[in-house]
Amino acid sequence: MGLLAAVAPAAIPSPERSIWWLGPLPVRGYALAILLGILVALWMTSHRSRARGGTGQEIYDVAVPTIVLGILGGRLYHVLSSPRPYFGEDGNVLDAVKIWEGGLGIWGAVALGALGAWWATRRRGLVFLDLADAMMPGLLVAQALGRWGNWFNNELYGGPSDAPWAVQIHRMGAGGEAVRDADGQAVVLGTFQPTFLYESLWCLVVAVVILVLDRRLRFARGQVLALYLMGYTLGRFFFEIMRTDPAELVLGQRVNVWVAIAVFLLGLALYVWRGRVGDLPPRGPRPEVEEPTPA
Template sequence: MTGLVLPASLPSPVTGVWWLGPLPVRAYALCILLGIVAAIWITSRRIRARGGTGQEIYDIALWAIILGILGGRLYHVISSPRAYFGQDGNIADVVKIWEGGLGIWGAIALGAVGAWIGCRRYGHNFLDIADAMAPGLLVAQALGRWGNWFNNELYGGPSDAPWALTIHQWDQSAGEAVRDADGNAVVLGTFQPTFLYESLWCLLVAGVLLVLDRRFRFARGQVIALYVMGYTLGRLFFELMRTDPAEVVFGQRINVWVSIGVFLIGLAIFLAMGRRKDYPVRGPALDLTVRDEAEAEVDHGEGAAAVEEVGQDAAPRGRSTRSP
């Protein structure tokens, strides 16, 4: 009986684009779309669990998606200007979003603006919607990162570990690996799969948020703040591992500083929302936790006692005004 033979490295695709006649189907775009669908589905379920209809997310989804994609692209272009405005750059590539290049910071920032606009238009509480969206956003980011796998991008330093990732020399415009004279894909080497680390981290943080949200009573805005802190904590370390070209500020990649800054913003929001003590009122839900049901029974008991006490106090006064 032969033993289990582990692969020397993880494979990477040699093609990221498939053609349906003249129509290109890009794996990068499919991963993002799959993430969007997953985020909407998860958020709809969480809104229903809070007493909503679940349709609220569809009121804001279009606003959030359009502005999120725009913000992601703007951040990428601004934070990596040499590829577009440098000596060898091409400004026309700014609009080529299908070739990759979305900055999560810009996507979340303008996506939040879009969600706020949708909430204002349809009368929804923005913080309630944001808290419901948090785990779904992380799942969307986890799925979206696989677009980087298809594009053979966003990897770390060289590695010979069993989970190291095989990276090919990539023709970004063609969406496929460069091939040698024999038609074989040119391999650059094996590297740390930082895209995979980040994808798994996002799923882990999403699971932790779901557990915490069931066990503890958070004020409005605290769950989305935990999302911000949880994601940026991991992103800081993954960013330090990455070796792809990036703008450097004070000796570090720009996204290292952004991760630290956004983490501190998330922490400030969490503390501020906690001081406000603005707790959401959850209506009838399909999947209330045991804690919620117990609190509901306590609230019901306190309300009944209060009504009985008022009735007892009111009865003598009623009799005293009655004629003998």
Template sequence: METLAFIPSPSAGEIHLGPLPLRGYALCIILGVFVAVWLGGRRWVARGGQAGTVADIAVWAVPFGLVGGRLYHVITDYQLYFGEGRNPVDAVRIWDGGLGIWGAIALGALGAWIGCRRRGIALPAYADAVAPGIVLAQALGRWGNWFNQELYGRPTDLPWALKIDPEHRPVDTPDLATYHPTFLYESLWCVGVALLVIWADRRFRLGHGRAFALYVAGYTVGRFWIEYMRVDDAHHVLGMRLNNWTAIVVFLLAVVYIVVSAKKRPGREEIVEPEAEAEPEPGTDTGGPDSADADAAPEGSSAEGSSSAKEPSEDGPGRGKPSGGKPAGDGGGDGPAGAESVAKGPEPRRKAVDGPAS
């Protein structure tokens, strides 16, 4: 089969940064994580959360997700790692490829739940914020399959066919060089799902986990038809690949969640992170003890003036009322010194000592 044009595969699965070799698959995963955290952080702050919260929770979610993705892959493709002629140690060589998205979502959600619990945040609100970033991370991660020349589709002579080197071709089609680039199909589909979630979230103000559920539903639709095109070994149940059955079940669960959640909790959360809501803005009254004392003082007076008004009754006879019963100022008596003290004293102090004006 000859094609007029095709997508070339990389000559090596590694990128050399000076003396340091970096696996292309690992690079795609790392870039995906950074994009997910960056976009998720921006969306979280826009919803009223604190900057840095998404990254803090990602410290839990990302390792859990990687472990979950690898476990799902090893369990569903155990024949690649266990049995005659196989090396079980290869099961931990994640940099060689092999992550199952279903396991990554399941265990990654567990890690995110732990991180959210530690921050006092509801998991659905967090999931809504990071949903578009996660599916964009998947779009980048799929390019790791291109570096590894794996998980491609059926043979084709289309202009955008992917050329596969002989050592990476299926054993039953060793002479066919070009195949459907399913990695590219899924990558583009994931970008479309991310745009859909962002648009729907702005248009309908999705909340309480519905943006995340929309991402899951949208992704599973694409994964279903792309899975049919792949030629890699897979377990079949009732004539259909296991991942197709998983996509159907997860899609139905996501749709049910959207419908039920919209009825029980319509709209979006008003507060996504209580700590962020409680933080005062710079220059605002914090309601502390000083402000409480000021509020308790008489109109036109200060807390300091109120405490000063008590001084005449505590300083002895020289500062009390004169024998004539006339109220005296702070200086005491009717002489010039007393008059000067009254003239210079603040209005709140005079009111507190002299009593109300008639």
């Protein structure tokens, strides 16, 4: 135990800045995490689409409306579920549009992103549930990567902790850098439960479980989507309870606790319903069509 204490860090360090500059261009850690998540999700979804009978190209055809509406929906949900920084007594309503400073709510992103995907699939004659089922593992990995944007911002943590995996949090200034004391050292608020890390790891676990089950079982259309809704919210319920950042309360609990319960039940109902419908998707790559040879 003494050797472990001597070798292991006292806490997970956090960056002292969340913004870097390339000339006049700001490069934000939060945005990089989101962008990396989007790219990985597109690659994974394209691969799964081909394995499920698609071409893989259709994923990129519907990506733009899905991503744009997803980001807008995520920001809208965040602003509406945490209105005080924007509409409160000391709030600034103009900050509501500053997506680059962080603050995206996953359920708004999923809802409006799904609307964009539904619209795009209808225009191209595709089956929305096939796309959604192919997308879910990649979405979970994107969420896992995106949570590290909270690490760059020194946010999304729980109560104080002295565990070796606790995260060190700095007092961050408006310019994306840690506030400095008289000696020029970054001001440390303390070490806390890294709920962003717990959620990131949980998303990866749920993604692996879904991938394994989808290889071994034959799910009806929409059931993989339902597994995502149930699996993610099962963890989010507990992580949300652990968080200590300001949030709107309903019946003594954070709004997102109740949303997690509601979405879990929605996922359960969707899983049962789609199982009863028994609408099975195609499996395997699309068969090659031989070109006729010229006479």
